[in-house]
Amino acid sequence: MIARGARASRKRFAGILDRFNHLSAVVTPGRELWTVHEVASVRLRLNLRRNLDAINRAHQMIEWCRMLSSEQDAAPNLFRFLNHALNLLDEGNLARAAGVYPRLLSDAGIMPTLGNCVHCRRSLADGLKGSLISGKGFVCVNCTRPTRWISPDAIRVLQGEWCEDTEVADEVETTLSHWLQGELGRPLKVIRI
Numbered sequence: 001m002i003a004r005g006a007r008a009s010r011k012r013f014a015g016i017l018d019r020f021n022h023l024s025a026v027v028t029p030g031r032e033l034w035t036v037h038e039v040a041s042v043r044l045r046l047n048l049r050r051n052l053d054a055i056n057r058a059h060q061m062i063e064w065c066r067m068l069s070s071e072q073d074a075a076p077n078l079f080r081f082l083n084h085a086l087n088l089l090d091e092g093n094l095a096r097a098a099g100v101y102p103r104l105l106s107d108a109g110i111m112p113t114l115g116n117c118v119h120c121r122r123s124l125a126d127g128l129k130g131s132l133i134s135g136k137g138f139v140c141v142n143c144t145r146p147t148r149w150i151s152p153d154a155i156r157v158l159q160g161e162w163c164e165d166t167e168v169a170d171e172v173e174t175t176l177s178h179w180l181q182g183e184l185g186r187p188l189k190v191i192r193i
Contacts, residue, residue: 003036020045020058020086045090054089057097059190060173061085064101067184068108077107098169101176102158110183112137114159119143124155132175134182150175 003017016023016039026038048054065082069075085100105111112132116123117140124130129149130140141149150158154171157163163172181187 002033003039016041016044019062020048020090022083022086043087043090045086047092048086048090051089051092051094054092054094056190057094057173058086058089060177060188061097061100061104063188063190064104064177064180067180067186067188068104075107078104081107095163095166095169098172099157099161099163101172102160105176105180110180112179114138114155117143127152132179134179148175148178 021044022042024040024042025036027034027036048058061082065075065078069078081100081103085097088094088097102111114124114137116138117128117130118137119139120143122128122140122142124138128140130138131144131148131150133139133144138150151168151171153165153168154175157168157172158176163169177188
């Protein structure tokens, strides 16, 4: 989309065309670009901009959504998950926002199955340690020697539980970012180490 005169117009756009803002817009389609005529704020998320870790996680989530969808297709679930996560980041809930990653992958159809080891079929419910291996899924310690183990807390978040710990949130983000890159065969531009 293009917003002609957005930088100069205080009346039409009032400086709200910025990252992380949830907006409502009046647009008209064009051959290549749509034209933005009017914009109203739904939620500005000003608190998110005060925390560098929140900004970093928000950028990571937005990049994930770009990689998991195409510009031509509507992705209402991705938008809903991302919008919820950005609201959590704006409220200061950085750990809880990381719970969106498994939902984004599930919606895209590339979330790994986490019930059993893909080789020996032993259950993760037994407290089994292991790692996610691109193209395969979860592989236990008995079947491989991964460089990075997934903690039981991170596995619970990957299986849909709430994330309340920042270190676990970072582990979930890192683990699934590596998984996503392997599955799509493209590197992420924004990645936390």
